[in-house]
Amino acid sequence: MLLIALPLSHAGLAGTWWRTLPPLSAAWWLLAEFCVLTVAAAVSTALPPPDAVAVAGLAGLVNARAWYGLTAALARAAVPAPAARAPAGAAEAVAVPLGGHRIPAGPMALAAVIAEVIALTRLVFVFSGPAATGHPQAAVAWAAGTGGAVPARDAVADAGRDPVLEVAGFGSWCCGQDHALAQALPGTVVQQFSYRGTDHRGQPLPYGSKASNLPLPQLGDRIAAQVWRLHEETGKPVDIVAESEGTLGLDAMLALHPDAPVGSVVLLSPIVAPGQFGYHSTGSSLVTRDELHALIWFVGGLSPFGTSGAQTLINSVNSVGARFAAVAAHHAPVRLLEVIPLADAVTLPACPLPPSVVVIPAFHGELLGDPAALHTVRRFLTHQPVTGAPNLRATAEIVAAAAAAWRMPESATPSPPCGARSGVPGSGHGKS
Secondary structure, three states: OHHHHHHHOOOOOOOOHHHOOOOHHHHHHHHHHHHHHHHHHHHHHOOOHHHHHHHHHHHHHHHHHHHHHHHHHHHHHHOOOHHHOOOOOOOOOOOOEEOOEEOOHHHHHHHHHHHHHHHHHHHHHHHHOOOOOOOOOOOOEEEOOOOEEOOHHHHHHHOOOOOEEEEOOOOOOEOOOOOHHHHHOOOOEEEEOOOOOEOOOOOEOOEOOOOOOOOHHHHHHHHHHHHHHHHHHHOOOEEEEEEOHHHHHHHHHHHHOOOOOEEEEEEEOOOOOOOOOOOOOOOOOOOOHHHHHHHHHHHHHHOOOOOOOOHHHHHHHHHHHHHHHHHHHHOOOOOEEEEEEHHHHHHOOOOOOOOOEEEEOOOOOOHHHOHHHHHHHHHHHOOOOOOOOHHHHHHHHHHHHHHHHHOOOOOOOOOOOOOOOEOOOOOOOOEO
């Protein structure tokens, strides 16, 4: 956002802005305003409403002064020195000549920024995308220490704890992973969820990275079917470890199948307050349908999933995501742990984190392979205390409050609201 704003901060304030870059003094005003408004958002969140209104008023004064300073800096830059004043009728002196031509400096700088964003996005998909080759293998249960993959009914004798269903996130695949979760839970039956569903024998089907673009009701039904199958084979309640999109599917399952035999639940990189900012064809919302579809098309084109990207999933989250999350909060299991990467703090509601949350230093969607996250999951599922890092928890709350200045205005409370899921990590005595 800052990289785009800097070369365009003078747009509309100068007649030939597109042929120039803003002076350094204008850029400093922009950066100062960004910092002040960010700090004001973080401070006002921690204050009672009357004091927060006062902070907002002071931030408005700073905003007005910044616009005045930016305009003045552009005006000074647009007036040439007397000795170099151009003759009457000549083009403005702010235009930048090069080789007899005038360069559209503003659009060129913007294009360079967009090119950099595209390149970095492609690198993210390249380095975090599927590394499996050949045909996917069948999704079967893994019990660490048994020497490999075995049917759940045969592995249950070696497992002293409840079986675990691993629900990976968007763009995952089966079954080329290194089974890090199974290795972190020795003596436990761990089975990967299949976004394609199960075969006629009730066994999960192998799937590719595009299979996770599903509507939430269908995803919830498929998770419930695999939970029931694993429960029938082992005779025990099923613990669930879900990441990213998998947490949305778990909400859908709890909302549609509240009687599913679920034990403990771990949410990795959970999607917080899904569907809060919907769009409508009437144009009454802050983001129109066409704008969101254009964004999906652009980002999808950069990813391995094609220009449709996650359109089916996003449309479903927009229509039923908030409702499923609210209903699931009332049917959540007693033992619940939410592991949030610090990078996701910019998406969190600006409120104190519930006791079920643990914050670790990581990026979104990478926790199923993160040693620290897996260590936390193992302690929780083996009924050991999970405390997390208090300083990271406080840092996440501050970042979430500061980021509120740069989000769309909230038109509704988060779903579920802050504190709705209040299970205590590792205690076994949380309250749903």
